[in-house]
Amino acid sequence: MIKVDAVDKMNEEERLKYMLLLLKGQVGSEKDxxxxxxxxxxxxxxxVEDLNWAGFYLMKNGDLVLGPFQGLPACNRIEIGKGVCGTAIEEGKTQLVPDVHLFPGHIACDSASNSELVVPIIKKGKAYGVLDLDSPVKGRFKELHRVYFEKLVEILNQYTDWEKVTE
Structure with missing residues (x-):
């Protein structure tokens, strides 16, 4: 059983460190x-506080297709180069967007979202999808979050055979 009640007494960076610790325990003990x-x-x-959506879009047949997530129903499919997620894949780099309403071509799957952080999942030069985080708070994500969520994707890449879910 994973314990998360401890995060209530932690500051932001402590929460992010704890998140990575939980992640390592989870993916290190399960192969699926x-x-x-x-x-x-x-x-x-x-x-992580102040999130209204956290999840994955996975590459399938040249598009990003909705994967596991927490939040309200979302867009099923996103084209490469479209929106924040599609841009992250097209550019191959993390997109930290303080105000999604100022992002050209933003796709509003949830009208409550005001800021977004999208980390591309790239392993051995191949794009497998993105980790997408949305917040109702403008400017919610900072450089600290970019660093920790890129580490999260690095850890996932160490333990994950993405080919099994993106075929």
Whole structure:
């Protein structure tokens, strides 16, 4: 059983460190990719405040297709180069967007979202999807979050055979 009640007494960076610790324990003991990334979304939602959506979009047949997530129903499919998620894949770099309403071509899956952080999942030069975080708070995500969520994706890449879920 994963304990997350400890995060209530932690500051932001402590929460992010704890999130990575929980992640390592989860993915280090389970081989099923869908089970792991499903639990990762729950760990993120439990450890990070002011999120209204946390989840994955996975590459399938040249598009990003909705994967496991926590939050309201979302867009099923996103084209490469479209919105924040599609841009992250197209550019191959993390997108930290303080105000999504100022992002050209933003796709509003949830009208409550005001800021977004999207980390591309790239392993051995191949794009497998993105980790997408949305917040109702403008400017919610900072450089600290970019660093920790890029580490999260690095850890996932160490333990995950993305080919099993993106075929």
């Amino acid at each position: 990719v869908l089970a792991n990334i499903s639990n990762v979304t729950a760990i993120i939602k439990a450890c």
